[in-house]
Amino acid sequence: xxxxxxxxxxxxxTVTVEVADRSGGVxxxxxxxGLAVPERATQSFEDAMGRIQPAVQAVIAQLRSxxxxxxxxxxxxxxxxxxxxGAFVAAAGTSANFSxxxxxxxxxxxxxxx
Numbered sequence: 286x287x288x289x290x291x292x293x294x295x296x297x298x299t300v301t302v303e304v305a306d307r308s309g310g311v312x313x314x315x316x317x318x319g320l321a322v323p324e325r326a327t328q329s330f331e332d333a334m335g336r337i338q339p340a341v342q343a344v345i346a347q348l349r350s351x352x353x354x355x356x357x358x359x360x361x362x363x364x365x366x367x368x369x370x371g372a373f374v375a376a377a378g379t380s381a382n383f384s385x386x387x388x389x390x391x392x393x394x395x396x397x398x399x
Contacts, residue, residue, distance in 0.1 A: 287303045287304050287305075288303070288304055288324065289301050289303055289324075290302055290303075290304050290324045290325070290326055290366065290367075290368045291300070291326065291331050291332060292326040292328070292329060292330035292366075293325075293326070293330070294329060294330045294331065295329055295330075295331045300330040300345050302366050303369070304366055304367060306363075310352075315399035324368045325368070326368045326369075326371070327368065327369065328371055329360070331373030332371065333366060333372040334371075334372045335372075336370075336371045336372050336373065337364065337372045337373065339376060340374055341360075344360055344383065344385075345358060345360065348360075348385070348387065351387075353389065355387035355388055355389050355391055356388055356390045357386075357387070358385075358386075358388075359385070359386040359387075359388075359389060359392075360383060360384070360385050361383070361384040361385075362374050362375070362382065362383045362384070363375035363382070
């Protein structure tokens with residue numbers, strides 16, 4: 286099991302997430318259902334998630350700007366969370382992985398709908 290990081294939320298609650306183990310000592314901040322919460326994030330969960338908005342918006346904007354824009358866009362990517370860095374697009378190895386599906390609907394004649 287990885288370490289737990291507690292993110293404060295805008296409504297005054299908390300969101301606890303499991304992150305990969307980091308090297309170094311664990312500083313226990315308080316109990317969570319019998320588990321120690323080793324680290325408290327310095328930013329809210331909403332602020333952390335807000336960090337990925339520019340990347341998501343850029344991907345969608347670029348796909349919508351295609352000469353023949355798709356009718357549907359489906360983008361999948363992994364998110365990582367870190368107590369200091371917040372949210373980020375998770376990478377496998379040295380590159381980030383995006384799964385993209387674009388859909389164009391055709392009219393009854395077999396031609397792409399306008």
